[in-house]
Amino acid sequence: MEDFRQILTRYWGYPEFRPLQLEIIEAVASGKDTLGLMPTGGGKSITFQIYSLAHEGICVVVTPLIALMKDQVENLNRKGIKALAVHSGMSAREIKLTLDNAVWGNYKFLYVSPERLNSQRFLERLEQMNVNLLTVDEAHCISQWGYDFRPSYLNIVEVRKLLPTVKVLALTATATPKVADDIQDKLGFKEKNLLKISFQRENLSYLVRHVENKTGYLLDTLQKVKGSGVVYVRNRKATREVAIELRKNGVSANYYHAGLSNAIRSARQDDWLNGRTRVIVATNAFGMGIDKPNVRFVIHIDSPDSLEAYYQEAGRAGRDGKKSAAVLLYNNADTTKLKKHITVSFPDIDNIKRIYDSLCNYFQVAVGHGKGMVHEFSLQGFAQAYKFQQAMVYNSLKILQRQAYLEFTEQVDSPSRVYFPISRDELYKFQVANAKLDDFIKLLLRSYTGLFSGYVAIDEELLSKRTGLDGDQVYNYLKHLRQSKVIDYVPRSQTPFIYFTKERVPVDRLKISKENYDLRKKDYIEKIEAVIHYATDSATCRSQILLNYFGETDAPACGTCDICKAKNTLALSDYEFETISKRVKKLIEKPCSYESLLFKLKGDQQKMREVIKWLLDNKKIIYRVDNLLEWND
Known part of the structure; x- marks a missing residue:
């Protein structure tokens, strides 16, 4: 067996591993199922790639990200490492030939999308492969409480039965403690084995700016700061509008979203990576698998739906360890928009059923038929044909996917x-x-x-x-x-796919379970509220809010976020500030006057006044109409 470090140097040119990489490899090498929790950009793929290269046989990698799958296969092949991929964007003949090559072609890696796991041909060929490791990438997808649950991931347990001696390496960038436990349970770990790095990013300053004119603030900021960065917006139209506005004002910028052709996306990505474009304005389609170390800022004009997504996207800044900023632009309208997403993301069940029925008719799938069928799918064309709103179609498909009636894949640009x-x-x-x-x-x-x-x-x-x-x-x-x-x-084709995982059922027999609707909606509301709390809390360190969300409850204040900087002007320690704030909150559970509050607070009166003033300025406490103070949650 070749030494792990030798393989790292031979194929990647690095003399040493990044934090936690070697520990994960050695844990799997010692025979343990392992869950590796590494922040985005931490080098997760190297862990399973190096382990597999050090052992005879092939590594099977389950991932839902087809674009990333194709990138990794191409990168491995360029290094002289034989790799293959199987996904729904391929013809039946392609899939058969690929699986045959995986068995007899001396390949080291087989990437497979989750919906292919339960196909008879895959399972037959899998038993003939000499599998040295089963890797589950984006492992949060197996958890009902993960932010992108995929029922097809549950098939991995059945795959494990065919490979009883093969260990599992599960990898994800973002998982709360609840999700991490659920991943290990769903994957059938004999014993819990979680290896993780702290989510703390000491070189990254988290800032929230409460502004009405976001484009104006963005322009002003980009003219003051140096370096390249990413500006995230919610929709494709906004990427173009913001990029044009930046260019009008002398900022080198371009836009990126999934609706652009593969050639255009690649060209714009390369221009940004190589410094020819300073700022890329993008939807969340941008960033996966991109490792540009010298990103100095990531600015969100629109808030993501979860802190998991925000942490991943913001974390693309400062991977070289140098000081960088993650900025969220926020105003009162954003709270309304985020709450509106709840209604949009969970259409009425009657509408979900209508869309399912229409979809089956659209593809001429008869009742009792369709299982395993794959269809190219234009969401826009389908919505226009049946006069549905595109957002309602998209979110209904996600719920039908969670219910395991179908898989809705990302857009695949296949040459x-x-x-x-x-x-x-x-x-x-x-x-x-x-x-x-x-x-x-x-x-x-x-x-x-x-x-x-x-x-x-x-x-x-x-x-x-x-x-x-x-x-x-x-x-x-x-x-x-x-x-x-x-x-x-x-x-060549460039289209998403619908993959029917079950035979078509009559619409009156289509079931949307409480787990996949009511409980998921409740969980989604909690995620939205966590984002709103992060954006509007004016007393707690931003980094502490994020770390606490991911289960790190004892992290120190970062000292560099907007909240910490404001506290620093008070010449108080974090401990003093938090202690006085908690006393203030307890004392005004019953509203009282300013003088009465100050009288009840024992200790250095100057420090008490400074904290009260800060809490008033930041609207943590407010005056009521009767001039009494109350806490403003």
Whole structure:
């Protein structure tokens, strides 16, 4: 077995591991199921990749993020490490060939999306593989209380039954103590084994700015501060509007969202990564798998729906360890918007049933049929066809997914692929009989390798340049070769997918459980309230609020957030401030006058006055109409 550090240096060029990476690898190597909790950007993927490279066999990696899956496969292949992926964006023939290669092709990694886990072909091939590790990425998805629960993750326990001696490494960037316990239970850990780094980011200043004119504040800030950063907004339209406004005012900026083509997204991402663009304005589609160390600021114009999401997105700043800022712009309208998300995110159950019925009709799925079927899906086209609001469709699909009726995958930008299913002798005979196609076939074989062993991504535009043919002629040649059964040609597509995990049921038999509606809605409300509390609390260190949310209840105040900086001007220690604040809150459980409150507070009167003034200025205590003071929760 090759030394873990040697593998790290050989393939990644790093002399040492980041914090917790080696501990996780060694825990799995010692035979323990392990849950690794590492903040975003901490290098989670290296843990299972290095463990697997040090052992014979293949590592099976379950992940719902198809774009990230494809990136990791490409990165591993560039390093000379053989890796494959199986997901719903692939044809049945592609999936069969990929699984065959996983069994007999000496590959080290097989990435698989969760909805494929219960397919008969996958389970049959899995038993034939020499699996050295089962990795569950984005492991919070297996928990009913995780912020992105996926019922298909529950199939992992069945997979474990086929691999009784194989250990599980579960990884996630964000999990509350409740979710961490649930992950280990759902994955069948024989004993609890959680390894985690503190969520504290000492170099990151968390700031909340209460402003009405957010764009004006953003412009003013970007003209004062240096370095590159990310500005997060909620919708695609806003990414473009904000980026244009920044450019008008001399800020190098561009926008990014999932609706852009893969080529445009890649180009804009590269421009930002390489410093040609200073600011990227994006939806939450941006950032996953991107490791730019010198991000000096992350600014949220719109609040995410959970502190898990906020922590992940804000945490993209300052990965190089240098001082950076995470800024949330907030006003009273945001509280109203966040509460409105509750209604939007949980449509009436009758509407959910209507959308399910319409979806099945849209794809012409008969009652009792459809299980395992995959369909390309345009949310916009479906919504227009049935006159539904897009937000209602999207959130209904998420609830139907939690109920395990279907899987709604992210948008997948899949390049064109070609595979030669015939032997070289058969191909030669075809070339002799079809001289007009001979040059084109030879060009294909010269341009790409591996065409006889698997599906290879091709570029029709490149083939057009090399042949002198126009795009339509290249497409027609490829289509003709496919019809002649010489190649299997899968044209490029860019679309989400619907995968039916169950047969269609009559709408009157469609069940939405209390766990997947009422309890999830209650949990969602608590997450929204946690975000509002973070944004509006004017007495508690921002870092402490975040750390407490993730179960770190004894963290010290950071000293750098807006709350701590304001307290520092009082020349009081955190302990003194908190002690006096708690006494004030207890004393005005029954409203009283300023003079009466000050009289009841024993000790240094100057310090008491300073704390009361601060609490008044920050609206933690307020004057009632009768001029008495009361606590303002």
